[in-house]
Amino acid sequence: MFRPIITLLMICGISLPLNAQEVELNKNHPERHVVVKGDTLWGISGQFLKDPWQWPKVWRLNRSEIKNPHLIYPGDVVVLDNSGKTPRLRVLHETITLDPHAVEEQTDKTAISTIPLSVIHPFLHQPLVIEKDQLVKSPRILAAQDNRVVLSPDTRVYIKGINEGDALNWHVYRPGKNLVDPDTKEVLGVEANYLGDAKLVKYGDPASADIVKAKEEIFSQDRLVAMGDEVTTNFVPHAPEANINGRIIHVYGGVAEGGPESIVTLNRGTADGIEVGHVLAINRYGRIIKDPEYSATAEEQKPKLKEVNFDVKTADDGSKVVNFKKAPTELNGKPILPPGMVKLPDERVGLLMVFRVFDRVSYALVMQASQPVYELDTVTTP
Helix, strand or coil: CEEEECCCCCECCCCEECCCCCCCECCCCCCEEECCCCCEHHHHHHHHECCHHHHHHHHCCCHHHHHCCCCCCCCCEEEEECCCCCCEEEEECCCEEEECCEEEEECCCCCCECCCHHHHHHHHHCCEEECCCHHHHCCEEEEEHHHCCCECCCCEEEEECCCCCCCCEEEEEECCCEEECCCCCCEEEEEEEEEEEEEEEECCCCEEEEEEEECCCECCCCEEEECCCCCCCCCCCECCCCCCEEEEEEECCCCCCECCCCEEEECCCHHHCCCCCEEEEEEECCCEEECCCCCCCHHHHCCCCHHHCEEEEECCCCCEEEEECCCCCEECCEECCCCCEEECCCEEEEEEEEEEECCCCEEEEEEEECCCECCCCEEECC
16 A cells, blocks of 8 residues: 655665774675665675674664664665765665655565575574473373374374463474584583474363474374464674674584575574674684694603693602593683694684574574585684
8 A cells, every 4th residue: 555745755764874993885885775675684784884784883773773673675775875974874765756745655565674584484483492301391292083193284183281271372393403512512402393383272181282284294292382472583683792602503404514594503592692683703713733844842752741641749648649630622712732733713704693592502594604614613703
């Protein structure tokens, strides 16, 4: 539908000065860009800025606006305004002139997304990351009508563990793999595999429900989790306010390496200060090499107690006590290297943006990559 507006042209109120010390314009930036269907905020920002994730700085979005950003629609025009002392980005909403005193603006269009939603859509609601053994306490499918084994849509099932007044709509899950921190070896959570949906038709013990969707085969003993609130998709890329250091613990898609638009899991979540929209740099750990011109001294050639993994201490009676203990591999976050060995610097290989966050882990989309992205690559505040 269309609605009349008194003004000839409506200029969005997000035109703000560019801080040249913090944000750099793209060398080949256009003067204007007409937004079309399929555009993303990241892609448009990349046309004007060297670092697209710094867009909120250009438009001076505060924290509340980052969580509920201004909407941009196909037909709008993003303009680079150089008329002042510093460049400004302005958004002009599409309008259609009716007469010298009124215009019409289209209002039934869908705002463009920050990143390609079609790529991340399967991960917006599933898989589910839960605490270890949490699914054991969840409602479970006892049996199905007519003794069916494989449960397909329209199958009536009977569920143990649903109480009067509980939700009507449920997701069906099966416990999957453990998500393990590669550094501490701690289990951060369990990635439950989404199987389908069920709708409750009668409370009781057991309760009755119908399978309404089956992504994979559903069996008795599979678990149910109540459908939660809609996941936020209206986000804006921004850097964390604190220093974040983490690792990529999984690359999805059945491949050994990732690239742009690959989805990865990080070993950091809300407990570590991660939030939706955070942009992190992907870094390749620097190789450890031998200095080609290094020559060991006579003293360095002698084996040291630490290098053979045991300590010698003197007891109260003067005797020597040998304690076998593995030597530390790092000190104050820096690797302890043998003489003559050198660790090369870490190198940035790309950028990713977080789009879904749990307590200890999060999912992110690789936005840029100059080299393949691997598991165990580090992620840091850019």
